[in-house]
Amino acid sequence: MAEHPLVPRQIERTVRERLAAFRVVVLHGARQTGKTTLARLFGDDGSYVSLDDQAQRNASVEDPRSFIEIRSRPVIIDEVQRGGDALVREIKIAVDADPAPGAFLLTGSANFLTVPHLSESLAGRASFVDLGPLSETERERTDGLLAELLSGNAHRGRTGGAVESTRLEDRILAGRQIADHTPREYAVRVARGGYPALTDMSERLRSIWFDDYIRAVVARDVRELTGARKIDDLPRLLEAAAARTASELVVEDLRRDLGFGSRDTTADYLAHLRMLYLVRTLPGWAASAVTRARRRPKIYLADTGLAASLLSLGSEELLDPAERMRGPLLETFVVNELAKQSSFSDEPVALSHFRSTDGRREIDVIAEAADGRVFGFEVKAGRSVNSRHYRNLAWMRDTIGAEFALGIVLYTGDISYRLADRIVALPISALWSR
Known part of the structure; x- marks a missing residue:
């Protein structure tokens, strides 16, 4: 099967706007909707890590502070919910110490605010953006x-x-x-x-x-x-x-x-x-x-x-x-x-x-x-x-x-x-x- 050309996501402009204004942006949506592909577009000047990788996930759970501190900004963490509450708390500590916008882009295949084991909501620090499956406007390159x-x-x-x-x-x-x-x-x-x-x-x-x-x-x-x-x-x-x-x-x-x-x-x-x-x-x-x-x-x-x-x-x-x-x-x-x-x-x-x-x-x-x-x-x-x-x-x-x-x-x-x-x-x- 021939590779299908990448369809630009209209939410990209929203994510860029939010990263310029908020310390943390959380991009969440169902699996296989394109979150990883979109998130990688923002990784040229920072660091990208996926917690679907077992070794990275283990590191984030065992020593979340070091996991955060060693990475250049912006830090892009794919499937952040897999790192658990301790990782999210360390992100909160990091952005409280340095409130510059655009420090973290987090993605998740579950609604960040409803995951049972995540008690930290990053209230006042994060903006939340939903990415759904492709819209017909995205397929047709129109505004809608x-x-x-x-x-x-x-x-x-x-x-x-x-x-x-x-x-x-x-x-x-x-x-x-x-x-x-x-x-x-x-x-x-x-x-x-x-x-x-x-x-x-x-x-x-x-x-x-x-x-x-x-x-x-x-x-x-x-x-x-x-x-x-x-x-x-x-x-x-x-x-x-x-x-x-x-x-x-x-x-x-x-x-x-x-x-x-x-x-x-x-x-x-x-x-x-x-x-x-x-x-x-x-x-x-x-x-x-x-x-x-x-x-x-x-x-x-x-x-x-x-x-x-x-x-x-x-x-x-x-x-x-x-x-x-x-x-x-x-x-x-x-x-x-x-x-x-x-x-x-x-x-x-x-x-x-x-x-x-x-x-x-x-x-x-x-x-x-x-x-x-x-x-x-x-x-x-x-x-x-x-x-x-x-x-x-x-x-x-x-x-x-x-x-x-x-x-x-x-x-x-x-x-x-x-x-x-x-x-x-x-x-x-x-x-x-x-």
Whole structure:
């Protein structure tokens, strides 16, 4: 297999910016997302060490102070969680003694702030950056729809908000011609997912890769990081999560269906999967104008390729309108893409979902900008859009008023057009292409 060219990661600019301002930057994300490759870009003037190397790991555990002191800055430590709490405390001591920015770049395949055996958080000293699998914007070398939305005029309050939103609506539609992406291309992207190693791999080989990946993560990382011994049920839980991707998270339902002993055990196992960036949750959204909202989160597999493999679905199956998981996996694909774009966005944005307490009104994704603007997204697997598909967006627009900047129905058709005031239909490919 020919070597695939290195895809530039958009988070690189964020990491460089944070290193110039913070003493420590922690880059964390799932295994095989490209953290090591990215971290090595910063090692020309410093020192790089991986704690996946047993000898280096032993040295970091046995004498963490010397391990830190002998290295030139910046010190890049790959898989830092394997060095344990003592190593992190020595890093804290070192940066307190010399507060110059950019001293340490730490990477980890687990969420640094949730690893059970790490009690030191480096609060006030570190900035945390998430690196997910490849985004479609990175594959296509574009900025992405979220950046385009957030780059609009800042929210101007109730007087001018609707006017600014209308201008945004026009700008989003301007210049967008008929998209050239087909349902088959979407199915291929969903089934492939974003792990860099799988870019040119066949579906059969991807399935083998994912089987080995899950086995390695469960056998090594979960046992090592949590001390858990009974972890054989974790792959079953991950498969159950894949079957429920894009649905509300009800821990008791998972416990009952899997036959786990207690709700606490099930919740702990889910926490392990989140810690390793295998699943993500989207919180429920509500605002002062929308008080009757459920706050239960939705659960998503953090990569659609992983989800499809767990469910034994390839691109051909995902083309079938009768396939039950076609819609949920497409929604998961969109949520993951928006989450990746938000991770390297210049403007802070919070992602959530909305469901009313009576269950009658749902909106797949809410993106809320720091200035108060709200963007609503609905994801549809069909090739056409009708009024049923955007009625909840229209309801939210009318309910919250000027804060509602734009509602977007993303679908597998090929035309971008206006549906109603501040509501547009866009092909899913608009997430990453003009």
